[in-house]
Amino acid sequence: MPALSFGVLAGAGLVLALAAHAAVAAEPGLIGLLEMPLIYELLERAGTRGPQPAPLRIHREPTETSRVVATLDHRGIARAGGARCVWEGAPACRYREAEYEVPALAVFEVRAPAWYRVAVDPGERQFGWIRSAERFHTLDSLVASEERLTHLTAAWNGRLHEAPGVGPGRLVVPKAKRKAEQPYRALRHTRVGGRLWIEVALLDAVCDGGEERVIATGWVSAKTPAGVPVAWFWSRGC
Numbered sequence: 430m431p432a433l434s435f436g437v438l439a440g441a442g443l444v445l446a447l448a449a450h451a452a453v454a455a456e457p458g459l460i461g462l463l464e465m466p467l468i469y470e471l472l473e474r475a476g477t478r479g480p481q482p483a484p485l486r487i488h489r490e491p492t493e494t495s496r497v498v499a500t501l502d503h504r505g506i507a508r509a510g511g512a513r514c515v516w517e518g519a520p521a522c523r524y525r526e527a528e529y530e531v532p533a534l535a536v537f538e539v540r541a542p543a544w545y546r547v548a549v550d551p552g553e554r555q556f557g558w559i560r561s562a563e564r565f566h567t568l569d570s571l572v573a574s575e576e577r578l579t580h581l582t583a584a585w586n587g588r589l590h591e592a593p594g595v596g597p598g599r600l601v602v603p604k605a606k607r608k609a610e611q612p613y614r615a616l617r618h619t620r621v622g623g624r625l626w627i628e629v630a631l632l633d634a635v636c637d638g639g640e641e642r643v644i645a646t647g648w649v650s651a652k653t654p655a656g657v658p659v660a661w662f663w664s665r666g667c
Contacts, residue, residue: 456535456548456553456658457652457655457657457658459535459568459658460536460537460538460567461536461539461566461567461568461570461571462525462533462563462566462571463534463547463559463563463564463565464527464532464533464564464565464566465481465501465532465534465561465563466523466532467485468516468524468532469532471516471547472517473607480503480517481503482626483522484500484501484502484593485500485501485502485559485561486559487506487557488557488559489501489557490560491544491546491560496509497509498555498557501559504516505522506549506550507551508555509646514550514551520551523535523551523553525663525664526664526665527564527566528664529664529666533566534548535547539565540558540562543560543561543562544559544560545559545560545561545565546558567624568651569625571662572615572625572627572628572651572658572660573617573651573660575614575615575616577662577663578636578662578666579662580613580616580658580660580661580662581610581611581629581661581662582609582610582657582658582659582660582661583609583610584653585649585659586598587601587603587604588600588601588649589631589645589647589648589649590648590649592648593621593626593648594621594622594624595648599647600649601631601645601647612632612635613632614629614632614641614643615628616628616630624651625651625660626648627650627660628648629646629649630643630646631644631646643652
């Protein structure tokens with residue numbers, strides 16, 4: 430994995446929070462990431478006095494009139510009934526980075542206009558809808574872009590296909606030699622039966638100071654049939 434570069438951030442607590450969340454893997458059913466810069470703003474301001482940003486409401490349905498099932502505030506996410514996860518401490522609220530130092534919530538469904546289905550618990554088993562004008566990154570833009578540092582996850586079976594959605598694929602990396610994070614460069618992508626397929630150039634290594642070497646090329650599904658992500662990305666670069 431590329432070395433992390435944290436930059437200059439306010440407070441040791443925020444640095445620890447970034448380290449804890451930078452490598453959080455994608456979850457089954459995830460379709461993209463919704464930028465939520467408020468999260469890092471809240472972490473930077475933790476423990477300070479003064480007015481806090483107004484809580485964001487998370488609804489049961491994608492309408493303003495539906496019941497509020499949770500709120501996102503300066504402490505974390507509070508669910509109706511009293512359960513809460515927190516930005517610092519345990520149980521920790523889960524979030525990712527869409528880009529370097531750009532916090533984001535995992536999105537599992539999108540409805541117009543600008544409604545996003547997100548998890549409200551650390552285990553990502555309970556959900557609600559949040560309305561937001563922040564930038565949404567589709568899964569395609571996260572894992573099929575030539576501009577990102579991308580890798581295949583531990584869910585990859587070591588096989589590549591000659592064409593998207595065709596056959597069982599050929600074994601190119603046996604299990605004994607498989608990396609937990611196998612770097613690749615996205616060449617192009619398409620969808621077959623609603624599933625995202627990426628033509629990849631597998632790389633022997635990235636960010637090690639040497640020239641990247643392509644070890645194999647072929648197509649891979651971005652997710653397993655069960656929806657577990659096979660393709661993911663490093664948000665922080667080298």
